[in-house]
Amino acid sequence: MAVSTNPRKSPRPPLDSAALERLALHYVERYATTRAKLRAYLERKLRERGWDGEGSPPHEALVARFAERGYVNDRLFAESRAEALARRGYGARRVDSALRIAGIEDADAAVARAEAHERGWDAALTYARRKKIGPFALEPSEENRRQKQLAAMLRAGHPFEFAKLLVAALPGECPADPN
Structure with a gap:
């Protein structure tokens, strides 16, 4: 009781x-x-x-x-969560982590993970724009600030190559998609 x-x-x-x-x-x-x-x-x-x-x-x-x-649909949940995170600028690693935390099995999360990898550069740009990093900054950042921005982009789930390119970019000069 x-x-x-x-x-x-x-x-x-x-x-x-x-x-x-x-x-x-x-x-x-x-x-x-x-x-x-x-x-x-x-x-x-x-x-x-x-x-x-x-x-x-x-x-x-x-x-x-x-x-x-159909009251509970893990595949649809995974796709919705991945889309929401991508819209906010989070990378594939962050999407993968969120899906694992939600308890979604690999088979149901496969499509969402693949889409997150495909949209990786766009998500990185969105995150950089939101946080005013690199090409979206008002003025060039000092080394200490760039290190913090790089760490923030990595925590957001972006690949090191994307984060490094965006953090090193000067304001107004957006680098091309590395893929």
């Missing part, structure tokens, strides 16, 4: 199959999610409230059924 952390509230009753499905439906209605995130959410709710149904909790079957019905 779950214990309430708020002394004024009565403890929530343990979950059964119907309550578990309602929680899952509510979660996928509110959030764009993955199978891994839905599974983690249901496991957390089961730990918090306990299980009062027959046998073991059917959370794995519930996740699989939601994926079959």
Whole structure:
């Protein structure tokens, strides 16, 4: 039985199959999610409230059924997340990291990763423009500042070659795509 952390509230009753499905439906209605995130959410709710149904909790079957019905689509989630990160100027390594953190399997993330690699230069330009690096700076940067900009571009997931070209560029002189 779950214990309430708020002394004024009565403890929530343990979950059964119907309550578990309602929680899952509510979660996928509110959030764009993955199978891994839905599974983690249901496991957390089961730990918090306990299980009062027959046998073991059917959370794995519930996740699989939601994926079959299209309520949860890891491939679409991966493509959307990769597109959003690219629009903000993040590179392929950062996209890959975000997809791994979201629990997306390699097969579902393959297309999104390939697109992130293809758009790498455009994403690097977007990031440099956003952060006023190199060709988008108002004035040439000093060495210390360029080192910080290079580190920022690398943390944003861009290849070293792209970051080096953009950081070394003078304001107004955009280098050509190295690919």
